[in-house]
Every structure is written in structure tokens, then in C-alpha cells.
Amino acid sequence: MKKSFIFDAIRTPRGRGRNDGSLYEVGAARLSADLLNELKARNRLDPSEVEDVIWGNVTQVGEQGGCLARASALLSDLGETVPGLSINRFCASGLEAINLAANQIASGAGDCYIAGGVEMMSRVPMGSDGAAIAVDPSLAMERYFVPQGISADLIATMYGFSRRDCDAYAAESHRRASRAWSEGRFEDSVVAVRDRNGIEILGRDEAIRPETSEEALGELKPSFAVLGESMPGFDKVAMMKYPHVEKINHVHHAGNSSSIVDGAAAVLVGSGEFGERTGLKPRARIVATSKVGTEPTIMLTGPIPATKRALGKAGMDLGDIDLYEVNEAFASVVLRFVQEFEIEIEKMNVNGGAIAMGHPLGATGAMLLGTALDELERADKELALVTLCVAAGMGAATILERV
Numbered sequence: 001m002k003k004s005f006i007f008d009a010i011r012t013p014r015g016r017g018r019n020d021g022s023l024y025e026v027g028a029a030r031l032s033a034d035l036l037n038e039l040k041a042r043n044r045l046d047p048s049e050v051e052d053v054i055w056g057n058v059t060q061v062g063e064q065g066g067c068l069a070r071a072s073a074l075l076s077d078l079g080e081t082v083p084g085l086s087i088n089r090f091c092a093s094g095l096e097a098i099n100l101a102a103n104q105i106a107s108g109a110g111d112c113y114i115a116g117g118v119e120m121m122s123r124v125p126m127g128s129d130g131a132a133i134a135v136d137p138s139l140a141m142e143r144y145f146v147p148q149g150i151s152a153d154l155i156a157t158m159y160g161f162s163r164r165d166c167d168a169y170a171a172e173s174h175r176r177a178s179r180a181w182s183e184g185r186f187e188d189s190v191v192a193v194r195d196r197n198g199i200e201i202l203g204r205d206e207a208i209r210p211e212t213s214e215e216a217l218g219e220l221k222p223s224f225a226v227l228g229e230s231m232p233g234f235d236k237v238a239m240m241k242y243p244h245v246e247k248i249n250h251v252h253h254a255g256n257s258s259s260i261v262d263g264a265a266a267v268l269v270g271s272g273e274f275g276e277r278t279g280l281k282p283r284a285r286i287v288a289t290s291k292v293g294t295e296p297t298i299m300l301t302g303p304i305p306a307t308k309r310a311l312g313k314a315g316m317d318l319g320d321i322d323l324y325e326v327n328e329a330f331a332s333v334v335l336r337f338v339q340e341f342e343i344e345i346e347k348m349n350v351n352g353g354a355i356a357m358g359h360p361l362g363a364t365g366a367m368l369l370g371t372a373l374d375e376l377e378r379a380d381k382e383l384a385l386v387t388l389c390v391a392a393g394m395g396a397a398t399i400l401e402r403v
Helices: 028-042 070-076 093-106 135-141 148-159 163-180 223-229 235-243 272-278 302-312 331-341 361-379
Strands: 004-011 052-056 084-088 112-119 198-204 261-271 283-295 323-326 383-390 394-402
Touching: 004 093, 004 272, 028 070, 028 112, 028 163, 028 261, 052 093, 052 383, 070 084, 070 135, 070 148, 084 093, 084 148, 084 394, 093 112, 093 261, 093 361, 112 331, 112 361, 112 394, 148 331, 163 331, 198 235, 223 235, 261 272, 261 361, 272 361, 283 302, 302 331, 302 383, 323 331, 323 361, 361 394
Parallel strands: 052 084, 052 112, 323 383
Antiparallel strands: 004 261, 004 283, 112 261, 283 394, 383 394
């Protein structure tokens, strides 16, 4: 088996995912193509080296449909000989694209891939593609389907996380993200988005609110209480699956959940032979990857078994990991991960996360990997673990070793 390495990782800033957001004017294929061009230019990459572009995006309709990966490659400077593969593992799509590329390389199916993802949530609304688990009664009823926000509140209820716990974590995410930007921690990996005239549209993450406090968050109304408590409500569906729960505490709101944003990320993945042939120096080795299925009502606990599986494959334990990137889909997801593994919060999402900067579904996993890589280098650490919860009850994880 060949070893798989990360040679470069870049991303766009995250723009607010609404029609007055800075990236609203940019199509998904164009945003992706510009990032592919930047990766090509930064590494003087010969397109003939690229086996495939594997691109995650979740809502695959409209401009994000029809194999967006291929459309993006054609729109870029890579040329028509580079194919493209679009994949969808919901929130983990960007990370899964990288994992798939790494495992293809390990098996001998090529030496160089570009992997990552995009989501233009301002232009292609989340859920506009439909979902059998939500709209097919035979599946939804059999599996006790509830929306993700209800699942997040269910986790908080079952594992004892209060509204104050979640708000405190959210405020810290904003503080950390603001500090990371002020200290220039993202400078080498964030590529400004420009229009066709070369004028900068967006140069930094747009959703961060440095002034966010627990007190201010405490004024916000829970987002999922009406959805859960109305008749017939999703709370009762969840409690049919978990009958020991007497009442669901609705603690999540817009301020302690991931924000809707636009963005893209791209990662250059290759073998050692690719690096020797091109003179490019690897930055990290992909040690292990994992994906799991979990119970789909509570849905968002996948990072825990995915982490255990990845550590098992790597022959490691938690004490070996220096840094963790756990996607901040909702505050309770990260708090549950910390609780399960008794992790020092100083090792967790040290530069903030999706609560502060946003969660561009198909791109987030690739963004998290790039953030982990940058922080390993900045802090002179060795090993990082990246993991995300996934809709419909799944999880994915990747372990990186700095080279």
C-alpha cells in the first residue's frame, strides 16, 4: 500500500449564505474553478499529473447538479483531460472526498488527486433537492425521522448540556476565530475571491462576530421549540425512539448552531512518488480514515464511533492526538465529543469553528482538514484528528500526521 500525503490545502473565505452575502454573485462552478486554478498555480501543477477531481457538494440540483466536479474542472485551467467526480456524504462530503482520494492513492489507483468541495447556500437552498428520509413516509416513520435541530436538542437533553453550556461554547468559538484572524493564522490558506475584473469581493470570513457574549446569546429564542412542540411535533417522534426522555430541552438557536454560508476548499493529495517526481514537499501524511453509520434519530453522534474506528486503524489512542477539529454543527455535538473522550478543551477547535465562521456543507470537511494542518505547523505539533457528524446518522474521521 502506498502512503498518501497532503501537499497543499486552500479555501475561500466563508460568505454569508443569503442574497446580500458577499459571494452571492458567484456561481458554484466558478468559485470551484477559481480555487482549482489557485491550487494549480501555487504548486506549478501539470494537469497531466491529476488523476481526478473529487468534489463534495450536498445539494446537487441546479447549478450544483450534473456532476459539478466535472463542470468545475472544465471551467478551470486544468483542461478537458482531467475528469471529475461529485460525491455527497452530507456534511462530511469535503472530508470524504479527501479520504476517497487518499485511499485511491493507497491502493495504487493514481498518484495525484485534487479533492475538496463547495456549497453555495445563498444560491442553492439547503434541502431543495429533497430527501427520502424526510419525505418518504415509509422510511421517515420507520426510522423516527426528526430534523437535525431536534437531534441536537435531544443530545443536549440526554447528556446534560444546558443552554448556558451551549452559549458559552458558542461565544468561545467566536473569540477563537476572531483571534485566529487577528493573528494571521489563516493568511497562507485563505484565497480571496475576486470578480472577473480582479476586484476583491471577499477576503475574510464574513460571519464572525467578535463581540459575541454569553449574555447576548442568552437573549435569543430557541430555534427548534416550535418545530418540536407543535401538534404533531417532532419531539414526540424523538421520544418514541427514546421513551426514557420525558421532555426535550430546546437549547439551540442561531447563535450556538452553525451558520449558513457559501464557500469552497481544495486539497492536493498525492503519493510520495508524485512528490519526488514534481519536487513538491508533502506537508502531512494521512494516517487513517473512517466512516460509520449511527442511529438516525439522534443522528449527530457519529464523530464518536468514527474517531474510535480511525484510532483503531492507526493503532493509536487519544493520548497520541495533539489537536482535534470537530465540526461545530451544533454546540451539543462538540460538547458530547469532549464529554465522551474527556478531552482538554484547549486541544479542540483552537481557531474557532462553524458556529463562528459558518458551515458550507460540501466544503466544511476540507476546510477543517486545512485548518488542522495549518495549526499543526504553527504550533509545532505532530498529530491531528478531523471529524464531522453527518445527516441521517453517519460520521467520518481522518487522522493527519505532520511531515
